Amino acid sequence: MTKFRDRMSVPALMFVGAVNAIISSLGAPLLPQIAKDLDASISSTQWALTSTIVVAAIASPLVGRMGDGRHRRLVVAACLGSVVIGCVMAALATSLGPLIFGRALQGLGMAIMPLTMAAARDHMPPAQARNVIAGLSVVGAAGVGLGYPITGLVADHGGVAAAYWLGAGVGAVSLLLGLWVISPPNDDRRTMNLDVIGAFIVAVGLVLVLIPLDKAVDWGWTSAPVLAMFASGIGLLAVWTFHELRTRDPLVDLRLLRHRAVLTANLAGLLMGLTMYILMVVIVQFVQLDSFGLGETIFIAGLTLVPMSVLSGVMSFALPRLQSRFSIRAVMSSGAISVALGALMFGLTATALWQVLVCMALVGIGIGTTFAALPGLIVLAVPAEETGSAMGFYQVSRFFGFALGSGLAVTLLRALGDGGEPTLESYKSTALLIVGLGVATALVTWFLPGRPSAAQRDVDARFQVEDGMLASAGLEDGDRPATTSS
Template sequence: MALSDKDTRWKTIMLALVAAEVASAFEVSMAFAALPTFYRLFQDPALVGWVITAYLLVAAAASAICGRIGDLYGRSRVLIGMLILAALGSLISALSSSLEGIVFGRAVQGVAAAVLPLCFGLVRENISQARIPLCIGIVAGTASTAAGIGFVLGGVCIDYLSWHWIFYISTAVAVLGLLLVIAFLPVSAGKASEEKVDILGGVLFAPAVAGILFALTKGSAWGWDDQRTLWLGGGSLVLLAFWAWYEARHSNPLIDVRLFANRQLAMSNLCYALIALGAMQFAQVLFVLLQQPTWTGVGLGMAATAAAALKLPSSLVAIVAAPWGGVVAGRHGGRRALLYGLFFLVTGWAALTLHHSTIWFVGFAVILNGIGTAIAFSAVPNLIVEAVPAQRVSEVTGLSQVIRTTFMAIGAQMIAFIFATQTISDPAQGPGTYPAGPAFQLAFLTITLLCVLSVFAALALPKRRPDASREAVAQPASHS
């Protein structure tokens, strides 16, 4: 695009990119509001967890490969494909009456996770240099703000319409984003390259992890010594081992496991994984706790809209906490910023472990979790910037994104499994099977312990002066 075009068309281009990112954010957040309803309808907390897990596993694979495919074939073409699939997946879930259909649709929706890194790359491609920082900030802010709106909108659908409308709205927003992208976004030129895309390495880990998680989900029903459990679990472990072997020997791997030989990268990503496994499950735990009927002895009986509104403060404090974490990382290094964030996380989850029966106290814990997560997730990219050469920052932050999303998927199923260990139902109170009090207690305790383990991993990071990395700290990490 000519420079004059970049100067005159940037507003319509940004309109298209913002609409695409709103569609992506809605796919992530709106489904959480429906989890208590799905518990009541399908009466199997472990299988309902796949509504979140299936999305996140596909999201991890999409994040791994779509940036590279966009470089080769054109980011705008890939973005159009992602929005088509997101709309199709939402429509499948909206029209489904079975849990299997909803989960399949959610898996297709998972490709929407690739929209954000593609939008960052498209900003660089289509916006003049002077406006790039502003426009990247707009896209990043849209991701956070739209996710918060999605929580509330999902609650409104549950309270006043039906759960199907969550996915009808997601379909409509994805179609709107698609039309605006087609209308206003210039066609990207692909880059000719003889280098083959490591698609196998980018996607093979997802079915391996899914197989392991599904074997664990069905193990109690099938029997832990049942051939189905053993073959599925064992075969998935073999597939995961093959993936690690394949990537370690690939000349240009999409997910370069050899990077973990660097102590700072290894410990930083371990912290990322532990936070994703535990603290990032807050929405899944929160919406169930707040909306669960009071007759269960642990639920707070809130409407879905009110429960979503209670989470909004965590999004608001993140607006301040994340930049503050970046300032701390710039002055004292990412290690100290990460430890500050983990302090808030440990405090919040330990408090919930001790007490979670009053709305105001849960709201206080929401704020602590929001502060801690925002600081920690601004600290990890800074730790990466400190440890790698400038030309490899995008590659390594992309790897970290895959790790975070994969472990969020594992954590979602871990919480669903914990919720299924002890359940409560009462036909006199209506249909539905819900997690019992001890299941919530175990979930809170598990997440608290994962946060404590994150502290030990952060303490194992080398003490490093930021020095020359300060300039890079200010730049948003993204796939290009």
């Protein structure tokens, strides 16, 4: 690298990482307006969010493996190029199908964060790499909150298409910067086989589960198409499980579930992701509703998500201090309870904007605390050589929770409403169901992991946070203190 490129590498990586924020902010707040513009039902429009998350969930482990070698720059170009193409397709779409396809392509951009972390780890001094990786994690959390009101403001004044054109422009700049600063690793690494078959099976299985969740209110929960698709989806997921246990380089290593901590982290990550997305979709729609909602603009709806994103980033940095005073089980469980309290407040009030903001602040505190602590739980429990695989598994589980939450949100609103139409009571009832999910997550994180050994308790919390972020990028940290396996 030239000296100028060396100086610019950190801000360039941060900007590339920020593409996650832009992609995420082009989702939930825009859905009600997209439904109006394209004359589509809100349940069908929800696939403009769900498709992005499904692609991100499947692509994340594949992109991480393809990019952890000499083809890293090509993988970056393909992912960020897909974001640009997807945003252009969404901006030009005059019907729902092309828009959903464009949004699906944008999901590849959400899978690129590990490669930015890998580039920092491979080409920067260790101390600088740790700071950059920590900064990237904040960009991925707090940046999302800043992206929501910005894209909402653009959509309010220029329409939904203008928001996607903004995404295309940011994606194009990210593509150029990524090709400039992201280089392949200096060492030769074993190239793992890509589990394309496993990715295909789980993708089809997940979609076959999500479609009946979307259509069950219209077709009937016991109708033949709904039951057939549910059965087919669950059957394919069972086949995928069998395949993953037998293949040499699986998409996710299910054998790691033998560790109670890994089982806890994946179950809690899925539940928390499910909870987060149901609540997020419910609130941004409620804020924009003219009938019994708050009747606010897309900008204001996006603004309500800022406390969640900003506070989740703040709490991730506060984790070492929290763990110096409390056990990791207490930290995770209290985070889940905070999410439940936020949902409870929305379910019992939901009459003023300030109440929604406080609700999302509580959710942000809870999500940031829990999601930041879960990687540490994995790092403490598994041998160093299994950390990368275990963290990859956790990332996929969390994305699966996001996808299920996105698919379930509108279905719950309609199912609990009047004649398939959401009502004020259905919004409040859905929020109260989320309270139950938050409490369930708290119970899982308190009782399932078991008690850590003395050696595990002695590990500094900062190593848990750092190793969690490094391992999510498919990296190993040779400086981590030894831990025992459970």
